[in-house]
Amino acid sequence: MGGEHAGRFEGRIALVTGAGSGIGAAVARRLAAQGANVVVTDVDGPAAEAVAKGLSRAHALALDVAEPAQVDSVFDEVLRRHGRLDVLVHAAGVDDPVAKEWIAEALVAGRSPEVTGRLGDDAWRRVMRVNLDGTFHVLRAALRVMVPRRSGAVVTVGSSSVFDTQAGYPHYAASKAGAHAVSQSVAKEAIAFGVRVNTVAPGPTETGMAARTPAALRQGFAGPGARAYATPEEIADVALFLVSEEAANLVGAVVLANGGRFTV
Template sequence: MGGEHTGRFDGRIALVTGAGSGIGAAVARRLAAQGAEVFAADVDGPAAQSVARELRGAQPLTVDVTDPRQVDTAFGEIVRRHGRLDVLVHAAGVDDPTAKEWIAEALVADRPPEVTGRLGDDAWRHVMRVNLDGTFHVLRAALRVMAPRRSGVVVTVGSSSAFDAQAGYPHYAASKSGAHALSQSVAKEAIAFGVRVNTVAPGPTETGMAARTPAALRRGFADPRVRPYATPEEIADVALFLASEEAANLVGAVLLANGGRFTA
């Protein structure tokens, strides 16, 4: 696949959340390179602006997906400008660096991680608000725009963590598992209105989240029998496949992109 211009998304209006970095930024670049007019949304406004400046005709949006009003305003702005939204890739998400540190400390000490008993309400709610509530806010706004036109494609970025449910990472695993089920339920509803919804579930990927992962934990993810960490561009290519007409018969799919670490 790759980032060269293919015309695959010529004339399409596309919104990418989490576009300021990592997988979202790679998706925004790929979509623009393949002809889409991209709205690059991120809670970090300057990061969204930086990515948008790279891309032909791209527009930055500052959006906190935990705030439904901000989400609805962003979708409304796109519809006001273009009358429609053709492609949505929802890549906004967060991890928990503190919990990762606790897991890494346990690995180094060769003892089981003890996280759940130490996990505060604020940490739990933050991860759930962004990863699960945010996915609901974005999917709801997308259907409000796309379903009346009987057209549109949505790709959500989940995680392989929803399946292997790593010890010591309960809030992240639960948030991503919930986001998968949410996307699949919405997919079954949305297809009746001509809207396709699918999910890509990456494994370890070289993003800002990975950069914050402690060295001991990164070594734990390393395995010579499987592919190394994915690049954001490799995951973006899977997302663009799901967003393209080549995936016309995929509805409610969750595609594991974890380099062969496990299957589900």
């Protein structure tokens, strides 16, 4: 970001989930660089610690968003340490590398993917627990903290796959569609109490998930007429805009950040 944004979040208390890598880590770094005191959380505690150590005003906490008791405990800890929470960016999420492999194998073989019939209950529940249930757990905890102060800004990280659903990836698309809907419903409720909730829906982005994406599938995502894969920093910049005062009139928005692959 340019120097014009220096100090944009000065004195704000911010929490970022999934901040041990990828978009979450980029958000945490951007927030700290712009003056925020950042709580860096991730299911991988050491990864969160590594990100926090590189920031001037930050500390790390391990957090599995699929576990509601852990979510509530982390938000309670933020209140104990800081007395409030001003900004939340919920970037924690999971993909399904096995399903991606099945899709890629079909692409290489020139046939349609056959995934749904092979998709086990455990794979379905894992994706839904983190991406959908986790979003609910985090939003619920955020409102419990922010509503009493009548102030706060929240961004959830959704996905362009909600609109351009991938054949053979029903659990991921469903989990993110649910997360979008939860965020928008909560946004309509929360604004009455001074809390703004919005969503950024990235397309293909260079993260750990992308690194695990088979080459054939990556090539399909990178089709002609669209920008290259986004960097985590580019998506972070959208998230920071949404939680900034510059986006004061955006409530329940889903900002499609997919490099022109499609529009809705």
